[in-house]
Amino acid sequence: MRLTVNGTEHVLDLDPRTTLLDALREHLGLTGAKKGCDHGQCGACTVLLDGRRVNSCLLLAIAHQDSHVTTIEGLDGHPVQRGFLEHDGFQCGYCTPGQICSAVGMLDEVDRGWPSAAADDDPLSDAEIRERMSGNLCRCGAYPHMVPAIRQAAGR
C-alpha cells in the first residue's frame, strides 16, 4: 500500500489491521504522533489528513492511501510551535505534538467559519480556543500556557 506523509510517498507492506497511527510510529519511524489511548479519547495521536485534524488511532492506514498526511515532523517551525515554546505550553511533552497539530487544524477551521459550542462573537476568544481544543487532553495541566500560545499563533 501507499501512504503519503509530509510530502513523501511511502510504499509499505502492512497488516490491513494497521492503524494510521501505528503505521506512522511502528513502520515509518515517525514517532511524533503519540499513542495515549488508542481509542480516540485523548487526541495525542492528532495529525492532519488533507489538512483536517484527525485522531490517527481511529483510522486504518489502508483506507487513506490517497490522502496527504501531515504529522508534527512536517510542521517545520510553524507559528503554533513557536507559540508553544514561547509560552511554555507543555511539561512532559507527550500530548504536545497532538495539541500542536490540533491547533493548526483548528485555526484552519476558524478560517473556514466553522462554529463551536462556545458560540462566542469572537471565534478566537480564549473561551473559543479552549472549547475547540478540548479534544486534546493534557494530564500535566499545561492548558493555561497553551491558550496564549495558540492565540499568539493566530496573530492575536
Added chain:
Amino acid sequence: MTTTTKAVGAPLARIEGPEKVSGRARYAAEYPVDGVAHGWIVPSPVPRGRLTAVVADPTGDTMAVLWHGNAPSLAAVDDPELAVLQSDRISYRGQPIALVVADTLEAARRAAQVLHLEIEAEEHETVLRADHPGVYEPETVNPGYPAATVHGDVETALATADVTVDVTYSTPALHNNPMEPHATIARWDGDDLTLYDSNQHPSGVAATVGEIFGVDRVHVITEHVGGGFGSKGTARPNAVLAALAARVTGRPVKVVLPRQAMFSMVGHRTPTLQRVRLAAGRDGTLSGIDHQAYSQTSRLYEFAEQTAVVTRHMYAAPHRRTGHHLLRLDMPTPRWMRAPGEAPGMLALECAIDELAEKLGMDPIELRIRNEPSAEPESGVAFTSRHYVECLRRGAERFGWSGRDPRPARRREGDWWIGTGVAGATYPTMAQPSTARVRALPDGTFEVAIGATDLGTGARTILVQIAADALDVAPERVRIRIGDSTLPRASVAGGSSGSASWGWAVTGACRSLRDTGRDEVTFDSTELVQRQETEGRHAYGAHFAEVRVDAVTGEVRVSRLFGMYAAGRILNARTARGQFLGGMIMGMGMALHEEGVLDPAMGEWVNHDLAGYHVPVHADVESIEAAWLDETDDRINPMGSKGIGEIGIVGSPAAIVNAVWHATGIRIRDLPVRLDKILDGLPAS
C-alpha cells in the same frame, strides 16, 4: 571567573523544548530497535482465583505465549507485583496473567484476544467499608510513620467544647493516567540487558530488574517521560514482562500498556473514608482534633497511605488523635499518586475546618490563623520556615476575599449561584541521597551528569541553573546529561524531592570542581542528607476558588482558581508556574471530575478509559493563577528550595468543595462533586 546574574530563579525556557514541539523527543516505546517483537499483556478477567491453563489458538502467528506454566522463574523482590507469571494465584482483575509475543502489534493483540484461559474463580470482595470486620490498623503508614498518634484527651475535649464538628468525607479511587502509558523495550546482549523504559527512577529500575533476573548490567534509558504523577516511581510489570519475553524469544520485545491497563497494574490513589472531629471554643481556638482514615490495599502488598499524617502538624490543639485503618481487598494495589496522603487528607481536614467556621460564624481564614502553631504540634520540633499565615493573608488580598458575605447561597448572577472558598495547602520538604558528576571540558563548557529524570517538571533545565550558579558560569556553558542509569546514581523523581536531592549533589560536585580546580568531580550527597537535623520541613500554600453553580442543572464551573505559595526559593519561575498550575488543575479534577467507578460484581473500575474517567480538559480551566512569596530557608538544602510538584493538588479540591457550599449551601462530603449530588439540594431561586 565572573558572572553577573544568577541563573537560579530565572525563567529559563526548557532546554528540551525544541525537541518536544517538533516531535523529535523520544519516549520509551519510540526507539528504533532492530528486530523488535511486540508483547501484548493478557489481563485477568476475574478479581480472585487460580489460572489453571492457557491454550493458544494453534493457527495464530505468535512467537510465544508466556504464563506461569512456562515462564522462567524470577527472583522475588520487595514488590510482589513484579513476580509476573510466577504463580497461578490471581489477586485482582486486570493482573497480568499471560503475555503474547508476535512479530507485529496487530498479531499479538489478536492472539491475546482469542487466548483461551482456564480459570477457577473464587468469591471476592472489592468494596471498602469502615465497619468491615477485616479492617485493621497497620503498624506503620508510608513512608514509615506510626499509624496512630494520641496526645492529651480528645474525647474530653470534644465533650466539653463550645462547638464541635463531626463529619465523614469520602474520596474515590483516583487514577494517575499520565498521558504516556507505561512502556518498555527490552533487549538482551548476552547477560547485558538494555531497557528503554518510561519511569521516574532509572537507577532504581535498573537495580530492581537486575535483582529479578540475577544480572548486574542493566542499562535503563529514560530520556523523556510522558508524565508519571507517582505511577512510574518504581519498575512496573511492563519492564519485567518485556525483559522476560526478550529472554525467552531471543528478540528485543516492546511492551506498551493499553490505556485500560493503566487503571489496574500501575497503581492508583486508594479510596478513602475519613472521619474528622474538631472541638473549639467560641473564639475559634481548637481544643481537639481527631482524624481517622480508612483506606484499602490489595492481597499482594500492604500499601498504607498516610492520609491523616498531615493533621499531625497543620493546626495547634492540645488534645489530638490520628489513626489509619486498612482493609485488604481483591483489588489492585493502590500506589502513589501526586501528594499521596496529603491530597485526600487535606480534603477532609480543610473541609471540616470550613464547616467549623460556618458553625462559629467566623471567617474561615481567621479561624485558620487563630490556630497557627509555633512548632509542630505533635512532635514539638521547630519549623525550618512556615509562612502559612502569610499565604492566607496575601492570597486573600490578591484573590479579593475581603467583604465576602459568609452566608451561603446569597450571590446569584443570572442562571448561576456564585460562591468562594479557601483551603490551606502543605507538603513535606524532602531530599534523598544522590550522586552527581561534573567535568570541565576543553571547550570551556561543563558536563553535569546525574541519573535523574525529567517528567515534565523542568528538572533538566533547573539542574543546569543550579550547576551554573555553583560553578559561577553562565548556564549556556553547562551541558546536562540525565535519564540514564549508567550515570551517577540518583534518587526517584517523586515526593517533590527531585530538584532538592539532585540539586544538592550537583551543587556539591560543581562547587568542589570550582574550588579545587580539578577537571572532574563526583559528589555523593548521602552524608550531608543524612546529617539533617530533625526539624519540621514543609512548604505551605493557600488555595482560593470561585465557582458558579447552574441554578437549574447543578453544573459546577470553576470561574477562578488561585494559589499563593511559600515554597522556599523558586528555582525557575517559568517551570514552577507550570508545576503549581498543573497540580491545581489535577486538584480540580479531584474535586469535580475524577472517579474510578467500581463494579463490585466484576471487581473492576468500569470507566477504565479516558472517555469514562474524566480528567480536566481545556474548557474546564478558566482563570487560574499561581503566585509565591519570596521565602528564604537556609536550613533545608543548599538551594533553599522546597518541592513544588505536589502542593498544588493539596487543598485545591477542598477550596472548590467549600466554594460549592458557599454558592449553594450544599455540603458535598463524597467526592467528586457531581451535579446529581447537588440537584436535589439546590436553593429555590
